[in-house]
Amino acid sequence: MQVNSIYTPQRTSEDKIKNPNTLDENDFYQILITQLQNQDPLDPLKPDEYVAQLTQFAQLEAVNDVKHMFENLMLYQTSINNLLALNLLGKEVKAEGDIIHLEKDKDATIHYQLLDDAQKVSIHIYNEDGKLVRTIEVGAQSEGEQSIIWDGRDDKGHHLPSGDYTFSVTAIKDGLSVGVNTYMVGPVTKVEFDNNKLYLTIGESKHLVNLEDIIEIKQ
Incomplete structure (x- = not known):
C-alpha cells in the first residue's frame, strides 16, 4: 500500500524581513x-x-x-x-458497526452497549442475504457495555458457514425500547484506500471500516 509522504509547507527564497510583532x-x-x-x-x-x-x-x-x-x-x-x-495495524480497536465474522466451527463474540437497564434483550443475527438465521434470547441485562458468545449455529442447531454476518439488538424496559449501540472489536489487519478515503479491516471480516468510526484503540 502506498502512503502519501508527509507534506510540509516550505519557506520561499523571497522571505522578507518582518516586524517581530506580526505574523506572516x-x-x-x-x-x-x-x-x-x-x-x-x-x-x-x-x-x-x-x-x-x-x-x-x-x-x-x-x-x-x-x-x-x-x-x-x-x-x-x-x-x-x-x-x-x-x-x-495489529492493534485491537473498537469501532461503530454491526458486523460479526464467523469462522467455521468456531464461536464469535457480539459486542454492544445498553443505554439503560433492560428487562429483556434479544440478539438477531442475519446472513449476507439479510435472512434472519439466529435469535438469541439473553434475558435481563444492566446498562453499559455487554458481550455474548454466539456458537455459530442457526436456530435449528446447524453450524453456519464462514463469513460476515450482521446483528441487531432489541432491548425492552417497561414495554419501551432501550437504546443500543453496536460495535466491532478486533485487531486491524489491513489498511486500504477507496475513493480517496481511508478504510480499515478488522479481523478476518471483509467489511471496510471508516477510520472515523474507530472509537477506541486498545493498548
Missing part, C-alpha cells in the same frame, strides 16, 4: 501544523475549525491565497491520517 503566512502554517501533530487521533481538528482559523488569518497582511493554503493543510492532514492508519 509561514508563521501561521507552523502554528496549524503544530496543532495537527498534537491532535487527538480519535478527535482530529474538524474542517469548520480549519475555516475559523483560516478566516482569522485572512485578516493578516501576509495572506495571498487562503484557498491554496487550505488545500495544502488538507494534504498535510491526509498524510497524518495515513500514518495513523498504518500505526493501527
